[in-house]
Amino acid sequence: MPVDIPKDKWPGEVRTVTLGAAAANGGTRGSVVAVGGEKALPFMHFETDTPHRPALAMEIMDRLPEDWSPLLLEFWGDTAKDPAVWAKAAEDAGADLIQLQLSQTGADGNPTTPDAAVAAVKSVLAATGLPLIIFGPGQADVDNELLVPVAEATKGERVVLGLCEDKNYRTIVAAALANDHLVTARTAMDVNLAKQLNILISDMGLPLERVLMDPTTGALGYGIEYGFSVMERLRLAALQGDAMTQLPMIVTVGYETWKTKESKVGQDVPGEWGNWLERAINWETMTAMTLVESGADIVVLRHPESMKRVRAAIDELMTVPE
Amino acid sequence: MALSGIQIYKLLPQTNCKDCGFPTCLAFAMKLAAKQAELSACPHVSDEAQTQLAASARPPVRLVTLKANGNEVKAGNETVLFRHEKTFYHKPGLFARVRDDASDIGTTIAAADAYAVNYVGMDLTLDGFAVESTVDAAAFEAAIGAVRSASQRPLILISRDPAVMEAGLKALDGEAPLIYGADADNWQAMAGLAKQYGAALAVIADSLDGLAELAEQIAKTGVENLVLHPATESLSKGLALCTQIRRLALKKNFQPLGYPILAFPGHEDAGIESVRATQAITKYAGFIVLDHYAPEYVYPLLVLRENIYTDPQKPIQVQPGVYEINDPKPESPVMVTTNFSITYFSVANEVEGSGLPAWLLVTDAEGMSVLTAWAAGKFDAERIAKSVKQFELPDKVSKKVIVLPGHVAVLSGELEEELPDWEVRVGPREAVDIPSFMKQAL
């Protein structure tokens, strides 16, 4: 019985955003990563081609993290003491991108200085040829104080600067504008909030080809359904032609999942939770996979085993069936 | 697919004879669409219209129920492609597979059957078991007996050989299992068994054309409870086929494919299997057969299924109020959180786990988490102060220490103004850090 397959034809398409710049384009990156460009829902190869595969970023920090799960600290070991060594190890583990998280304070307990932040970023750029995503510590004034000199010191590299939020985006966007960088715009799991922030950023003159959006997600068990549905809605809006939603989506899966009790704690937890390490890897992998199904373009992870599994899944999802 | 009042009207005689008790055919049609009238009230409706109206009453994805010994698993009756459009209704059944040549089936099944894990106050379990024939009819029958002695949950029986399948079905009494399954070669015999034993039948083909053809042929023999297995190994092909099946059923009311989907994510690597099962849960499977069911694999899958099938219109909430944890005294601290159930359970579990007594003040934040509620203006100093009074905390405590979630540290100044005789403290941002905070800082 020949079945007439219903195919969606959408008027809109997601913008293509390119992270990193090679020598020919004013940077020093050995590889650049293009994401976005979708003209259909994820992996609907029977409707149209999927121009770019979802990219995987490994999250590292400028110094040994204090509050990460012991499983991660054990895995990375001494590597995590030096961001350059860590970045190289992340590249060797198969990452497409490095996400460098700057910390609020240095090892001595004093606030991270702009010089220290610049030095850490430069050492990472020297150690790996991958494009870079750089997040400030997450407090508006500190972010601005650190990200502006970082942006200047890396002019032309097309790094992604984050996070732009509705209460703090101007300084970061201006720094990106002046130094040929990109930004990521984070909003709290809401379609309209995401659109509003994209409009504000675009109004400052930054081309949307240099903006990623992070609609925020919860981890598996901690509100993932909100992230899943907001991303599906944003992607549907983009395909329907709403320009302010036509941006690739980035999600910080590693950050969300490794702070859950399931991933962070191995002792005094219910026996029904099973093996700690495998549970934690599943938590990260399944959160990532769920969000890849709903349209994530960049997934930031913390554990190489999760990256391996998500990569294998994306390989399969990108294979066009005959 | 349900017809609108106007569509139904077009099928009626349009004579306005009033015999149905309504003033016009249109009025009657509107009542039919609203399911407030029965078609039989109109004596003049044509046979053809009757068939069309009956077909429209069939749900686009048929509800299939597997039963055993008072336990049931349902799949189907779904109405949307995306959960935000309404909700997904029937959580896919999770079945653990065992092969008939395995040793010690009873012990394996008993452990999996007893498995229950608590998630936000609910006990989550597997739904049933799949028994696969790899030897012969006698071994199959014995394996089913061993499973039945260890579990009363519904079963999926796996064999393409009708003789073996019949031996298996005979071993079950008064149940509605799913039998797997019917392919292009054996479908007549399998359809016969499904009818004779009241079983649901899985239809197997690797293309949509093949599936539709086979399902249609089998439906014509009178077997109604079908389940589709688009037999494909690859994630991309599986995603495409499952999406197409759901779209055809919902958008085109294409009845040959209007059935729940059966998925076999099984893989020798348990981690890869979980990835495949993730796709099955998010993208339209109705029954899922797992090969690995150790807790570290089952627990996250059960949670994912719960999350994806939560009704987006109704965030899961707990009752606002004061919860007493570890038998608090007047000098115990007051911890504040919101009434989003995931938030409440994360916090309550940690406070309880600390072993220290506390009053947990759950404010009405319309079922939102701390950060979301704060951003939406549903969790602020005024509301917190109001709850303190509403739930009569000043009468319960003497020490008057109140702890805010770390994510809303910015509220502490305002809260001090609202509650001048209280000491306002800022707790950790994440629930997991509560016990150490309570031990060290309170």
Ligand code: SF4
């Ligand atoms: S009985 Fe039938 S034909 Fe007569 S008014 Fe009602 S719907 Fe119309």
